[in-house]
Amino acid sequence: MLKSVYSAVLFFLFLSVLTYGQQSNSAEEINSAIAVLEPTQGNKVTGTLTFTKLQEGSGVQITGDIQGLTPGKHGFHIHQYGDLSSSDGKSAGDHYNPTNMRHAGPDDTMHHAGDMGNITAGTDGIAHVDVKLSSDISSLIGRSVVVHEKEDDLMSQPAGNAGARIAVGVIGIAKAK
Ligand code: CU
Ligand code: ZN
Numbered sequence: 001m002l003k004s005v006y007s008a009v010l011f012f013l014f015l016s017v018l019t020y021g022q023q024s025n026s027a028e029e030i031n032s033a034i035a036v037l038e039p040t041q042g043n044k045v046t047g048t049l050t051f052t053k054l055q056e057g058s059g060v061q062i063t064g065d066i067q068g069l070t071p072g073k074h075g076f077h078i079h080q081y082g083d084l085s086s087s088d089g090k091s092a093g094d095h096y097n098p099t100n101m102r103h104a105g106p107d108d109t110m111h112h113a114g115d116m117g118n119i120t121a122g123t124d125g126i127a128h129v130d131v132k133l134s135s136d137i138s139s140l141i142g143r144s145v146v147v148h149e150k151e152d153d154l155m156s157q158p159a160g161n162a163g164a165r166i167a168v169g170v171i172g173i174a175k176a177k
Contacts, residue, residue: 031052051140074166097114098139146165
């Protein structure tokens, strides 16, 4: 009798340890991410963007400043890879496009998940970013943000004819503030 009670207690402890491990693994919910933009070779564009998971529905709000730009519009996208090994930013791959859509603007019904249109720099060379994306924040971790030399025409395939990549940054999990 005593022996079976003892076994039952041991078994319960064993189960608790097992489920505790599982809970702490799945408990790492990502609420905030960050991308520090660095210039590609020959450029001087920098910036820091914060990705905040939206509390209603799914999606993220992306905010921050990008500086060192020529005044006017510059294509702005999430690209597939967080690989910044090439000095021209091309190792970041194409626009993030998990649902196999055509390139367009963020307000079009169908577009690449990574299409964020353009950012606009003032005469001071600074663009204030405040855009919403419908992607889940965790699907963006490990990918990259790319700023282009020219305006994205929101139409040309496969990337809006936006020219060279002038700044790139990997999207990483942000340290809790
Ligand atoms: Cu791009
Ligand atoms: Zn695109």
